[in-house]
Amino acid sequence: MELRQFQYTLQIAEERNFSRAAEKLHIAQPSLSQQLSKLEQELGVMLFQRNTSSVELTHAGESFIVHARKIMDAVEQLRQEMDDISKLRSGRVIVGSMPITGSHLLPYVLPVFKETHPGIQITLLEDTSLNLEKLTASGGTDLSLLSLPLQEPSLTYVPIGEEQILLAVPPGHPLASRTSTSGGVRMEELQEEPFIVLKKGQGFRKLTVGLCQEAGFEPKIVFESNNIETVQSLVAAGMGITLVPRFIARAKRSELIPVYVPLAEPVPSRTLVIAYRKGRYLSKAAEAFIDTFKETLTSRMGQD
The missing domain is CATH 3.40.190.10 (Periplasmic binding protein-like II)
Structure with missing residues (x-):
């Protein structure tokens, strides 16, 4: 077995198509097919089930791919380590x-x-x-x-x-005047507030919901967005409140600016x-x- 055969097989498995795999590898399709056949003959098993419309991994192929990925990853790490030794810059x-x-x-x-x-x-x-x-x-x-x-x-x-978490509220909100000297805002005080949060799959949404749950309530989510800037604009427009990491608190030059209020001790952070x-x-x-x-x-x- 040769390293290039591992590489070829992995590319075919990823593309599920010989033509696209050959194009990505910058080789002719007949050469790719020939190398795969040579490998299959050496192994004594079929790695792919071919038909006119698709290329699918066989059971043996699935097992081969798992090990081939580990081998190629180990080879790449070895090359990287050797490159570091010879070319530190x-x-x-x-x-x-x-x-x-x-x-x-x-x-x-x-x-x-x-x-x-x-x-x-x-x-x-x-x-x-x-x-x-x-x-x-x-x-x-x-x-x-x-x-x-x-x-x-x-x-x-x-x-x-470590990044402090702030509360963002609309200007004029009853909590907007809270400061750290006054003790900040306790999470329990937000139980009845409408929350604007990021959509599922984003880590900070999970953190926001988790802080609410630790305070004994589920947040009342009224809007969701993929973009934290949109979330902050909606807060500034009076549509609800949110939690914001300190590094992401919007610059004062923005048109729609929420008011950022400290939370009470112990101040949450991420x-x-x-x-x-x-x-x-x-x-x-x-x-x-x-x-x-x-x-x-x-x-x-x-x-x-």
Whole structure:
């Protein structure tokens, strides 16, 4: 068996089509078919069931794909480790990010990283928290910016910062005048309030609902959105209230601005982390990105 045969088989399994797989691999389709047949003859089993309309994995093929992925991942990690040894100033890091949190933090992190490590390429993937955990567990990303708790047991993480949670209310709301000196707003006081939250699949929605449940009530959700900016605009327009991470609290130059009010002690917060798969080799480039993220985040927290 050859490594390229593993690669070819994985691509066919992903595309379920020989023509598309050959195109992605930049080889001729007859060559791809020939290599697969050679592999199947060596193994003594059929890996794919072919017909005129589809290509499906056989039982043997499904087992082969599981092991082939592990082998190719191990080979890639070995190459990366050897590359780090020979070229300390080069590398590539695939970073997963929650769109909302990433859009507020990465514009500060990436320029600093690019300036200090110009030879390292960063590839950014944005998705929901749930999908990012799956991507990171399967090796689709090297690192992912997430918040605790993590659902995927195969992941580990490096904490990079603690972020205070604020209450956002419309201007003129009875709670808008609360300050930290007056003790802030207790979560129990929000039981009858209409909540505007992010849609399911986003980590901060789960945190919001969890804080309400800890306070003994289910939030009365009146609107949902995929976009935290839309959520804040609806709050500012008087349609309800919401919880907002401090880093995402809208800049004062925005037209529709909610009033941000501190919550009572113990002040809720979320822990931002850089997650990666347990046992995965972290390249020097990945370690440098984590360090830059932590340093930049600490600097931003000091300015706020």
